[in-house]
Each structure stands twice: as C-alpha cells, then as structure tokens.
Amino acid sequence: MSETIVIAEMNNNAIHPSTAELVAAAGALGSEPTLIVPCTDASAADGATSWNGISNIIAAKSSAFENYDAAGWASALDAVMPQGTIITGTSPQSKDLAARIAGHRGMPVVQDVVKIDGNQVTSPVYSGKAMQTVSLGGASVISVRSNVFSPVQEGGENNVSVVDTTGNIATSVQEFMERASKRLDVSEANIIISGGRGMGSPENFSHLEAVADTIGAAVGASRAAVDTWEAIPHSMQVGQTGKTVNPNLYIAVGISGAIQHLAGMRSSRYIVAINKDADAPIFKHADYGIVATWEEALPVLHNKLQTMME
Amino acid sequence: MPNIIVLVKQVPDTNAKILVSGESVDLSAVKMVMSPYDEFALETALQHKEAAGGEVTALTVGGPGAEKILKDAKAMGVDHIVRVETSSSMDTNALQTVLKQAITNLGAEVVYCGKSAADTGAGSTGPGVAARLGWASASNITAATFDGGVSVMTPGNGGNVKLSVPLPAVISCDKGNLKVRKANIKGIMQAKKATVDVHTIESPISTVTVVNQSLPPAKPAGKSYQGGDAAAEVAQLLRDEANLL
Structure with a gap:
C-alpha cells in the first residue's frame, strides 16, 4: 500500500479521541500515516504528539477551518496533503469532506468501512442488511466507522510541522441556531434509548427522557412513531430513512423491529429490547x-439505573 | 431563471428483505423505488422553480429499468427527464465523472440530490459531483429558501447553521419538515406520454471493484426475560457483563 494520510476528527479545535482509531486503520492498510490536523490554532495538534503508529504530523492552519465549508476545507487540505490513500471518520461532516476531497483529487471514495484486509475493505450496504467487500485498485479516500479498530496507544514521539494554508470558502454563515432541545443528538450519543408506537402517545416519551437523563443517553424514535406523532421530530428517527447509529448501548422500547428500523441500529454493540409482544422481531437482535x-x-429500569449511577 | 437538475436513483424498497445468492446480493424479487431522500430533493427542486422560475430536469444513471422513477418524477411536476445509459458497475469516481459530464451537457445553475442513497447510504454523490464541477456544495440540508439566491439550514456547530449558498452549487437534502407532493391525475397522464431523453457518456475506468457481497454475521441469541421486574437484573448485567454504565 502506498502512502496513507489520516485527517484528524476535530471537536472545538481539539483532536477527537476517535482519531487514534483512524491511525490504527491506516496501520491495517499497511503504513504509518501522516496525520493532518485541520485547525485554526496549531496547538490543536499537540494532542497526538505522543501517539504510536504515526509517521509525521502536519498541523494545517487556516481561518478556513473556523466553520465547515466543504469546498473551503477540501481545497485548504489538498494544498498540504501528500498523495496517497486518505482516511477520515464517519461523522456526517467527515463523510462529506471525504467525498469532496475524493472529487477534488479525482479519486474514488468508499464510505463507512468496518473491516480492512490488505487492500480489501468492507462496508455495510442496504443499511446494514448486507455487507460489501471491495478491492481498492489505487489511491482512494475511505471513511472508517468508530468502535471498529482499537485506538493506537501512547508511547510515540512525533514532531509537528505547522503549515499555513488557505481555502476557497464557498458558502457563508448567516446565523447559528441552538438546537431546540439541549439533549444529545442520536448521531453523537454512546447510549440511545428509543421509543416506538408502542409508547402510546408522544407525551409518554418523557419516561424515556427520564432514563436518558440518568445515564447520559440520547432519545431516539422509530419511523412509526415519527410518522404517527407530529411532536416527535424526524431528527430523532433511527432507521434507514432516519439516522444510522452505532452506539455502545441501544435500548428499544415499544419498537417492534421493522426491517427499516433494524437497518439503522443493528450494528449497536449491545441492544436491549422492551416489548409486550414476545414475537416482535426486535427480540431476535437483542442481547437482553x-x-x-x-x-x-x-x-423498574429507571429506579435501578438511578441507584447504580449514584 | 435557473436551470435546475435533480439527481434521482433507483434503489430497493427500504422495507424489502435483502437476499444474497452466492457471492452477491439478489435483487430480482425486490420492488425498486426512488431513493427516499431523492424525493425530498425533488420537492425542494420544484419549490425552487415555483419561487424563481426556470425548469427542472430529473436525471438518473442506469439501465432502462430506472425509467420508472423518471416517470414518477415527471408525474410530480418536473419538466424534463433524462437517463444516462450505463453498461457496467462504476466506482464513485467513474459515476461522478459521468454525472459531471451530464450536468455540464444539460447546463444547470443548481443541482439537488438526496443526502444519501438508500442502497449505499454513502452520501458521496453531492459533495463529490460539486468538487468535480468546481461548484459550492451544502449537504444534509433540512430547509431551503429562495430569495434571489439559495439559503439553507444544515446541522453544524452542535445546532443548526443557516448558510447562504452561492450558485452554481450542488445541494443534498435531508427530510426536514418537507411534505413531498403527490402526483395528481394530470401529472400521471402527462408522465405516461413523456419520453425519456437517453444520453450515452463514456466513463473512466473504475479502480474500486466489488469482491463480494454477503449477509451480515448473525448475532448469537441473547437472554430473554418475562415481565417488567427483569429490567433491574438487565440493568445490573449491562454493568457486570457488558461493562457499560
């Protein structure tokens, strides 16, 4: 495998810990990567100086990285990145960037990689109802899901080269808006508790919220719940036409487990299902x-969790 | 008045069970539909036309079987329907190069597409085609307004961001609060008579090739309990057995 490049996942001008998993993924492709850190302040790159498995670190410094603009980020990164296979994370922004950079460089992109074997990579297709393995015949861009590769450990010593870069920003921000709900979004939560039509009414979702607040979870919903009740927004929907999630724990309450829903959450590490119908398909996928x-x-669940979390 | 293109893709019905025979997915018995997010792109494109004038062209890449979704788009109100003929499977570089060429041939100020297709779930087409055209892109938008230019709402910065998008641009659409219009009888009759414009475009060689497709590994059977009181035991197991919480 030729040269590999990892674009660090960023969070408030700091390297997100999941980046260490991307470095490990580069290792699986066969080479120690160049780590590119898109930042407005080069100190952001300090978070990775002691990681193993990196050949060098480039802090790509630009005011273009203040807010996300696909064209601006891709051009600013392209100017400082070596040639080779590029690895990103799979947040919506990172997948967008992966595709934009691939387009910029005239390369193919493979998203949501969950397995690497030589130059063959595997991703879920049909929302996880099947897996597809492809062979990378040349330099490509791949986005790699979290919770797949064990992060590289501390113990290395890497120098940071700071490179100033500029990007051609296309869009302009008119306004930032806070989310109506202060709660975590399902796409960014490690624990999700979701309700379906079995909850009976949207008001009853307050019982899910109570559990969510106890364990720091996001609250999701099935498509049936979103379609039935206007008070349950589409932004909460987990499933093939909603969000695909991959948390450590997914608790499905009053959700029968339509194939549509399973497609969006079946890769969760642990699944708990609560349903009054013993034949509900969700039970086939539940650990508990x-x-x-x-x-x-x-x-009962709420009381026990409250005791445990004290 | 803008020339508007909406990219649509035919995919298996999202409620369909996916079967694998041998080393590839067998879609022969599956109902094919327009990818759900493409319907939101189509609705947004039609709203753009209603606000700013111009014409909407629905564009797909695929075999003759994909013409049904073009007819569906026509019934909903697009002006033109175009299919780019292809022979074999393409990687994203080949496909997006073909789309770029088709968009350039047709001429457009703005291209709408779904935020991702229901088969790949990748979401690569919008930003990838925009990069190849050298255009602006905005992805996963949940609302759009057309006051002269295009302003969109997109998730970002832990909330939502309202962006001005300069044209030309490629914009990928999430559901948001859109209600997708239904085709009326007149539209359906017009769609029946409409002809699909078929183009042929040479695609570059694909370097990413499919090795095989398979079903996801089956999960071992879990533990099952009767009655709500078991929830306490399960909570404890989540900590003791699963090392969570």
Whole structure:
C-alpha cells in the first residue's frame, strides 16, 4: 500500500479521541500515516504528539477551518496533503469532506468501512442488511466507522510541522441556531434509548427522557412513531430513512423491529429490547430482551439505573 | 431563471428483505423505488422553480429499468427527464465523472440530490459531483429558501447553521419538515406520454471493484426475560457483563 494520510476528527479545535482509531486503520492498510490536523490554532495538534503508529504530523492552519465549508476545507487540505490513500471518520461532516476531497483529487471514495484486509475493505450496504467487500485498485479516500479498530496507544514521539494554508470558502454563515432541545443528538450519543408506537402517545416519551437523563443517553424514535406523532421530530428517527447509529448501548422500547428500523441500529454493540409482544422481531437482535409493557419495565429500569449511577 | 437538475436513483424498497445468492446480493424479487431522500430533493427542486422560475430536469444513471422513477418524477411536476445509459458497475469516481459530464451537457445553475442513497447510504454523490464541477456544495440540508439566491439550514456547530449558498452549487437534502407532493391525475397522464431523453457518456475506468457481497454475521441469541421486574437484573448485567454504565 502506498502512502496513507489520516485527517484528524476535530471537536472545538481539539483532536477527537476517535482519531487514534483512524491511525490504527491506516496501520491495517499497511503504513504509518501522516496525520493532518485541520485547525485554526496549531496547538490543536499537540494532542497526538505522543501517539504510536504515526509517521509525521502536519498541523494545517487556516481561518478556513473556523466553520465547515466543504469546498473551503477540501481545497485548504489538498494544498498540504501528500498523495496517497486518505482516511477520515464517519461523522456526517467527515463523510462529506471525504467525498469532496475524493472529487477534488479525482479519486474514488468508499464510505463507512468496518473491516480492512490488505487492500480489501468492507462496508455495510442496504443499511446494514448486507455487507460489501471491495478491492481498492489505487489511491482512494475511505471513511472508517468508530468502535471498529482499537485506538493506537501512547508511547510515540512525533514532531509537528505547522503549515499555513488557505481555502476557497464557498458558502457563508448567516446565523447559528441552538438546537431546540439541549439533549444529545442520536448521531453523537454512546447510549440511545428509543421509543416506538408502542409508547402510546408522544407525551409518554418523557419516561424515556427520564432514563436518558440518568445515564447520559440520547432519545431516539422509530419511523412509526415519527410518522404517527407530529411532536416527535424526524431528527430523532433511527432507521434507514432516519439516522444510522452505532452506539455502545441501544435500548428499544415499544419498537417492534421493522426491517427499516433494524437497518439503522443493528450494528449497536449491545441492544436491549422492551416489548409486550414476545414475537416482535426486535427480540431476535437483542442481547437482553424483556417481554413486558413499557409501563411495567421502564420505572423498574429507571429506579435501578438511578441507584447504580449514584 | 435557473436551470435546475435533480439527481434521482433507483434503489430497493427500504422495507424489502435483502437476499444474497452466492457471492452477491439478489435483487430480482425486490420492488425498486426512488431513493427516499431523492424525493425530498425533488420537492425542494420544484419549490425552487415555483419561487424563481426556470425548469427542472430529473436525471438518473442506469439501465432502462430506472425509467420508472423518471416517470414518477415527471408525474410530480418536473419538466424534463433524462437517463444516462450505463453498461457496467462504476466506482464513485467513474459515476461522478459521468454525472459531471451530464450536468455540464444539460447546463444547470443548481443541482439537488438526496443526502444519501438508500442502497449505499454513502452520501458521496453531492459533495463529490460539486468538487468535480468546481461548484459550492451544502449537504444534509433540512430547509431551503429562495430569495434571489439559495439559503439553507444544515446541522453544524452542535445546532443548526443557516448558510447562504452561492450558485452554481450542488445541494443534498435531508427530510426536514418537507411534505413531498403527490402526483395528481394530470401529472400521471402527462408522465405516461413523456419520453425519456437517453444520453450515452463514456466513463473512466473504475479502480474500486466489488469482491463480494454477503449477509451480515448473525448475532448469537441473547437472554430473554418475562415481565417488567427483569429490567433491574438487565440493568445490573449491562454493568457486570457488558461493562457499560
């Protein structure tokens, strides 16, 4: 495999820890990568100086990285990145950037990689109803899902070269808006508790919120719930036409497990299902299945979790 | 008045069960539909035309079987329907190069597409085609307004960001609060009579090639419990067995 480049996942001008998994993924492709850190302040790159498995670090410094603009970021990064196979994370912004850079460099892109074997990479297709393995015949851009590769450890010693760069920003920000809800979004949560039509009414989602607040979870919903109740916004929808999630723990309450929904959450590490119908398809995918109404099970779950979290 | 193109793709119905025979997915028994997010792109394109004038062209890449979704788009109100004929499977570089050429041939100020297709879930087409055209792009938008230019709402900075998008641009659409219009009888009759404009475009060689497709590994059977009181035990196991919480 030729040269590899990892574009660091950033969070408030700091390297997100999941970047260490991307470095490990580059290692699986066969080479120690150049780590590119898109930043407005080069101190952001300090977070990776002691990581193993990196050949060198480039802090790509530009005011273009203040706000996300695909054209601006791709051109600013292209100017400082070596040639080779490029690896990004799979946040919506990172996948967008991966595709934009691939277009910029005239390369193919493969998204949502969950396995690397030589130059063959595997991604879920049909929302995880099937897996597809492709062979990379040349330099490509790949985005790699989190919770797949073990992060590289501390113990290395890397120098940081700071390179100033500029990007051609296309879009302009008119306004930033806070999210109506202060709660975590399902796409960024490690624990998700979701409700389906079995919750009976949108008001009953407050019981899910109570559990969510106890364990720091996001609240999601099935398509049936979103379609039935206007009070449940599409931004909460987990599934093939909603968000695809990959948390450590997914708790499905009053969700039967339509194929549409399973497609969006089946790769969660642990799945708990609460449903009154013992034949609900969700139970086939659950690590822990509880046949009960939510009215019976949620208060018990909530009390126990409160005790445990004290 | 803008020339507006909307990219549409035919995919398996999202409620369909996916079967694998041998080393590839078998879609022969599956109902094919317009990718759901493309419907939001189509609705946004039609709203853009209603606000600013111009014409909307629906464009797809694929075999003759893909013409059904073009007819569906026509019934909903697009002016022109175009299919780019292809022979074999393409990687994203080949496909996006073909799309770039088709868009250049047709001429457009703005291209709308779904935020991702229901088959790949990748979301690469919008930003990738924009890069190849050298245009601006905005992705995963949840709302758009057309006051002279185009302003969009997109998730970002832990909330939402309202962006001005300079044209020409490629904009990929999420659901937001859009209600997709239904085709009326007149539209359906017109779609029946409409002819699909078929183009042929040479594609570059694909370097990414499919090795095989398979079903995801089955999960071992989990533990099952009767009655709500078991929730306490499950919570404890999440900590003791799963090392969570």
